Structures are given as C-alpha cells and as structure tokens.
Amino acid sequence: xxxxxxxxxxxxxxxxxxxxxxxxxxxxxxxxxxxxxxxxxxxxxxxxxxxxxxxxxxxxxxxxxxxxxxxxxxxxxxxxxxxxxxxxxxxxxxxxxxxxxxxxxxxxxxxxxxxxxxxxxxxxxxxxxxxxxxxxxxxxxxxxxxxxxxxxxxxxxxxxxxxxxxxxxxxx
Numbered sequence: 001x002x003x004x005x006x007x008x009x010x011x012x013x014x015x016x017x018x019x020x021x022x023x024x025x026x027x028x029x030x031x032x033x034x035x036x037x038x039x040x041x042x043x044x045x046x047x048x049x050x051x052x053x054x055x056x057x058x059x060x061x062x063x064x065x066x067x068x069x070x071x072x073x074x075x076x077x078x079x080x081x082x083x084x085x086x087x088x089x090x091x092x093x094x095x096x097x098x099x100x101x102x103x104x105x106x107x108x109x110x111x112x113x114x115x116x117x118x119x120x121x122x123x124x125x126x127x128x129x130x131x132x133x134x135x136x137x138x139x140x141x142x143x144x145x146x147x148x149x150x151x152x153x154x155x156x157x158x159x160x161x162x163x164x165x166x167x168x169x170x171x172x
Contacts, residue, residue, distance in 0.1 A: 071098055074117050082124045100128065108141045108150070115147035122151075122158055136161060 057065070075094055079086045086094050098120060105111070105119040108131075122130060131137045136157045143150055 070113055074098055074120055078124055085124055110147045110151060112147045115151040118151045
C-alpha cells in the first residue's frame with residue numbers, strides 16, 4: 001500500500017485530523033511513514049491537541065522580568081515595613097515612589113539589587129528628599145565606594161541620627 005493511495009488510519013492520525021483546524025503549525029508526516037508506523041515522538045503544544053509550546057525569551061525580556069520581580073518584591077516588603085505610608089500612597093503611588101527611588105539610587109551609583117532595596121527603605125523611612133534634607137547623607141552619597149559599603153554607612157548614619165533624635169525628644 002503506497003502512502004498517497006489511501007488515507008492513514010489509527011489514533012495518531014485521527015487526533016491529528018481533529019486538531020489540524022486549531023493547530024495550523026502541525027507539519028505533514030514525512031513521506032517515508034506508512035499508516036502502520038508508530039507516530040513520531042514530539043512535544044505537544046496545545047492542551048486541546050495535547051501539544052506544549054516552548055517559550056523563548058530574549059535577554060532584554062528576561063531583564064525586564066527580573067526588574068519587575070524586584071519591584072514587586074520591594075513593594076511587598078514596603079507594605080510590611082511601612083504599612084501606613086503604603087496605605088496613604090496606594091498601590092500606584094508605592095510603585096511610582098519605588099521607581100523614583102531606583103532612579104535616585106542609580107544616580108548615586110547604587111545599582112545592585114540588595115543595596116538598592118536598602119536605599120528604597122531609607123527613602124520610605126526618612127522621606128524622598130532625605131539625601132538633601134539631612135546634612136550627614138550628602139557626603140556619604142558623594143563617596144566613590146561601591147554600592148554595599150555606601151548604603152551600609154548611610155544606614156548606620158540614619159540609625160545614629162534617629163537614635164539621637166529619639167533621645168532628644170525623651171529628655172525634653
């Protein structure tokens with residue numbers, strides 16, 4: 001029996017005929033197959049046709065996904081740490097504040113994920129203009145050190161400032 005002489009039979013061919021309207025990507029069987037040969041093993045792409053798709057992302061798409069995941073993680077942490085601030089700002093305001101803080105951190109050379117998240121915490125704790133409002137912040141941010149030591153020194157100075165401010169109000 002020649003391939004072109006009759007239509008193939010069997011469950012593979014019936015499934016293929018049923019799905020061909022929904023899946024135009026199904027390639028025709030090679031000419032060397034006969035109706036009695038087992039179907040070739042292949043990945044499935046569509047649930048109705050039992051075919052799975054392989055998702056391929058470019059490097060730029062992966063970077064965007066990583067940045068979006070970072071922003072979502074930071075927003076979740078801020079929701080936990082600064083609940084009242086986040087409630088007042090609302091979800092859109094929180095994301096806008098995160099974007100502004102990320103841009104500000106990048107302007108100071110803070111580009112790594114961990115230090116950037118810590119910088120955003122300082123922005124929420126001390127205010128969006130803390131780098132100009134407090135005289136101890138500007139010299140630290142002007143340093144040419146890497147991100148982590150700069151943010152660690154900034155955090156230590158902020159804790160020291162807040163401790164002094166707390167003790168001053170307790171004594172008064």
